[in-house]
Amino acid sequence: MTIITHKLLEENASVGKYMHFAKDINGRYMCPNCNSSYKQKGHLVRHIKYECGVEPQFKCELCSRRFKHKSNLKAHYIFLHKFSVDETVNLQAR
Numbered sequence: 179m180t181i182i183t184h185k186l187l188e189e190n191a192s193v194g195k196y197m198h199f200a201k202d203i204n205g206r207y208m209c210p211n212c213n214s215s216y217k218q219k220g221h222l223v224r225h226i227k228y229e230c231g232v233e234p235q236f237k238c239e240l241c242s243r244r245f246k247h248k249s250n251l252k253a254h255y256i257f258l259h260k261f262s263v264d265e266t267v268n269l270q271a272r
């Protein structure tokens with residue numbers, strides 16, 4: 179299921195505009211692959227594209243933990259490894 183969705187996303191860059199998603203009772207768009215739901219369709223599209231079933235792409239160089247968002251990795255460096263905010267500026271996805 180996940181694979182099919184990702185293939186569709188790759189083939190149609192503007193898929194978010196035309197793709198139909200089921201809504202839950204609160205009117206939130208539901209992810210077809212997991213239990214996540216989003217108020218805005220764009221957020222769901224981003225979730226499916228970058229988060230759902232996707233390996234986290236941001237890796238801590240110090241302890242090899244992985245994060246889905248660069249901001250999460252930055253926060254990890256700052257809070258766990260005591261980096262300053264300046265030191266996290268040049269972090270890249272590995």
Ligand SMILES: [Zn+2]
Nearest residue numbers: 209211212230
């Ligand atoms: Zn999902």
Ligand SMILES: [Zn+2]
Nearest residue numbers: 238240241242
């Ligand atoms: Zn770490």
